[in-house]
Amino acid sequence: MIQILIQGLLLSGLYALIAIGFTLIFSVGRVLNLAYGVNLMLGGYAYFWVSQTLGMPKLVGVAAGAGIGILFGIAIHRLIVKPLKSDPVPVEIATLILAVVMQAGVVLIFGDASKILLPIVEGNWRVAGVSVTANRLAAALISWVILIGLYFFIRKTHVGRAISAVSMDVKGAALSGINPDRINTITWGLSGALGGLAGVFFASVTQLYAGMWVAPLIIAVAVVIVGGIGSIWGTLIVAHIIGFMEVITASFMPEIRGVVTMLLIIGVLVMMPKGLFGRGEL
Amino acid sequence: MAFLEIDNLSAFYGRAQSLHDVSFDVAQGEIVAVIGTNGAGKSTLMDSIIGMVKNTGAIRLEGADLVGRGSAEIVRMGVGYAPERAHLFPFMAIEDNLLVGGYTARDDIGRNLAHVHELFPVLKERATQETSTLSGGERQMVSVGRALMTSPRLLLVDEPTIGLSPKVCTEIAATLRRLNQEDGLTILITEQNINFAMSLATHVHVLETGHLRVSGTPEELMADDELNKAYFGT
Ligand SMILES: Nc1ncnc2c1ncn2[C@@H]1O[C@H](COP(=O)(O)OP(=O)(O)OP(=O)(O)O)[C@@H](O)[C@H]1O
Ligand SMILES: [Mg+2]
Numbered sequence: 001m002i003q004i005l006i007q008g009l010l011l012s013g014l015y016a017l018i019a020i021g022f023t024l025i026f027s028v029g030r031v032l033n034l035a036y037g038v039n040l041m042l043g044g045y046a047y048f049w050v051s052q053t054l055g056m057p058k059l060v061g062v063a064a065g066a067g068i069g070i071l072f073g074i075a076i077h078r079l080i081v082k083p084l085k086s087d088p089v090p091v092e093i094a095t096l097i098l099a100v101v102m103q104a105g106v107v108l109i110f111g112d113a114s115k116i117l118l119p120i121v122e123g124n125w126r127v128a129g130v131s132v133t134a135n136r137l138a139a140a141l142i143s144w145v146i147l148i149g150l151y152f153f154i155r156k157t158h159v160g161r162a163i164s165a166v167s168m169d170v171k172g173a174a175l176s177g178i179n180p181d182r183i184n185t186i187t188w189g190l191s192g193a194l195g196g197l198a199g200v201f202f203a204s205v206t207q208l209y210a211g212m213w214v215a216p217l218i219i220a221v222a223v224v225i226v227g228g229i230g231s232i233w234g235t236l237i238v239a240h241i242i243g244f245m246e247v248i249t250a251s252f253m254p255e256i257r258g259v260v261t262m263l264l265i266i267g268v269l270v271m272m273p274k275g276l277f278g279r280g281e282l
Numbered sequence: 283m284a285f286l287e288i289d290n291l292s293a294f295y296g297r298a299q300s301l302h303d304v305s306f307d308v309a310q311g312e313i314v315a316v317i318g319t320n321g322a323g324k325s326t327l328m329d330s331i332i333g334m335v336k337n338t339g340a341i342r343l344e345g346a347d348l349v350g351r352g353s354a355e356i357v358r359m360g361v362g363y364a365p366e367r368a369h370l371f372p373f374m375a376i377e378d379n380l381l382v383g384g385y386t387a388r389d390d391i392g393r394n395l396a397h398v399h400e401l402f403p404v405l406k407e408r409a410t411q412e413t414s415t416l417s418g419g420e421r422q423m424v425s426v427g428r429a430l431m432t433s434p435r436l437l438l439v440d441e442p443t444i445g446l447s448p449k450v451c452t453e454i455a456a457t458l459r460r461l462n463q464e465d466g467l468t469i470l471i472t473e474q475n476i477n478f479a480m481s482l483a484t485h486v487h488v489l490e491t492g493h494l495r496v497s498g499t500p501e502e503l504m505a506d507d508e509l510n511k512a513y514f515g516t
Contacts, residue, residue: 169372175332
């Protein structure tokens with residue numbers, strides 16, 4: 001029982017970090033960036049290449065993961081989303097195809113085999129009598145720190161408020177002196193950075209391989225669909241619902257672990273097309 | 283040189299033209315009203331000044347042409363805008379809506395916020411209430427307040443009285459007059475409520491299907507028989 005609670009909390013924190021960057025784009029641009037999982041994949045590979053292949057300090061590797069996420073996020077916005085005028089269906093098709101292409105690219109450079117990432121933080125901890133790796137604990141804690149930081153950034157800074165303003169009313173934002181295009185670029189960069197960071201931690205507690213963009217994308221889609229339009233709180237709550245569902249099924253029926261999330265997506269879509277917390281808040 | 287010069291202004295939505303060679307001036311410290319019926323082009327005129335419509339001709343603020351500049355730059359140059367339907371941020375608190383208005387005039391936020399609270403005390407009392415739950419009058423106050431947060435020298439208000447009770451209209455009129463007299467703010471409003479416009483403005487321009495038909499002081503327009511027939515039915 002306590003085992004499930006702790007595993008659930010750790011997994012959910014990471015899931016919330018995975019989903020938040022995707023949610024951010026959805027609430028500001030009303031498009032699903034189906035190449036979002038690629039940010040995680042690139043983040044993971046950048047970390048691997050910088051810290052394990054080049055042997056640079058781990059912190060540099062983490063920064064590289066965030067950095068490549070920023071570049072990839074801004075590139076998608078400039079090269080795909082803007083030319084397509086944020087038209088949802090073409091954007092979704094184009095980003096999904098891009099994800100498959102990027103996977104092929106990663107296979108070309110790094111090969112097909114999965115890589116083992118050395119833990120970012122080493123050792124084991126005992127939490128309430130349950131043994132967890134320090135790496136998992138660190139991933140969850142850092143996720144929380146980032147999410148809390150993001151919350152205050154959005155609520156308390158000019159640029160953060162401008163991001164929510166653009167998400168709620170573009171004209172209202174523009175006549176307040178905000179340049180929506182600039183805010184969009186910032187949002188895509190921020191989303192990319194969050195995705196890249198999430199990818200470093202996600203790869204370090206799972207595996208690094210070229211197909212690793214799929215699972216986080218499903219988690220992120222589930223969070224947006226179940227949570228409705230993305231508020232930070234909604235994202236946290238739904239990430240916990242999904243995280244705990246997975247931990248519980250994994251301990252009773254490990255074979256269907258990832259399937260429940262997908263069934264949840266379809267179930268919510270059919271029963272509540274607007275999601276559980278559907279409103280345009282950030 | 284007038285404070286604001288609208289010079290042969292035309293406005294286009296795609297190939298449709300909504301303003302045809304409109305010209306008039308606004309002097310500094312004046313309240314000017316543009317009146318016209320639905321579809322006359324009032325909102326198009328306001329959106330043009332703030333840089334949201336495709337235009338030909340010129341809009342000069344103290345000599346600097348605004349046509350072709352982006353909205354963000356025009357706001358920085360001193361134009362504040364309370365648009366039709368307010369365009370507030372519905373799931374943000376009143377206070378946060380006002381703070382977004384302070385995006386460009388960051389050094390003035392403290393002073394501007396205190397001024398807005400003084401003009402509309404209810405916005406201070408309800409600071410944490412989301413604007414999606416406000417009444418029409420309160421929304422209009424937030425909208426004007428948000429525009430004032432940009433530290434404007436020219437305030438644009440598009441149909442401030444639309445859908446509001448006579449009592450709230452009187453309050454809005456009093457506030458606009460106060461902004462004009464105490465702060466010397468130059469104000470351009472549009473209206474369908476002709477009595478409201480006549481009571482507030484020193485100059486009135488009548489817009490009809492995108493053309494400026496007549497201009498004058500309220501007294502001059504009241505004396506115009508043809509206009510009286512068309513707009514007052516007398
Ligand atoms: N975004 C748009 N695209 C195409 N045409 C538009 C657009 N906005 C306004 N128009 C057209 O421009 C003309 C002027 O519209 P505008 O909204 O400026 O009128 P208005 O005087 O503000 O009317 P109202 O009193 O109803 O607010 C109308 O014929 C309208 O159909
Ligand atoms: Mg209008």
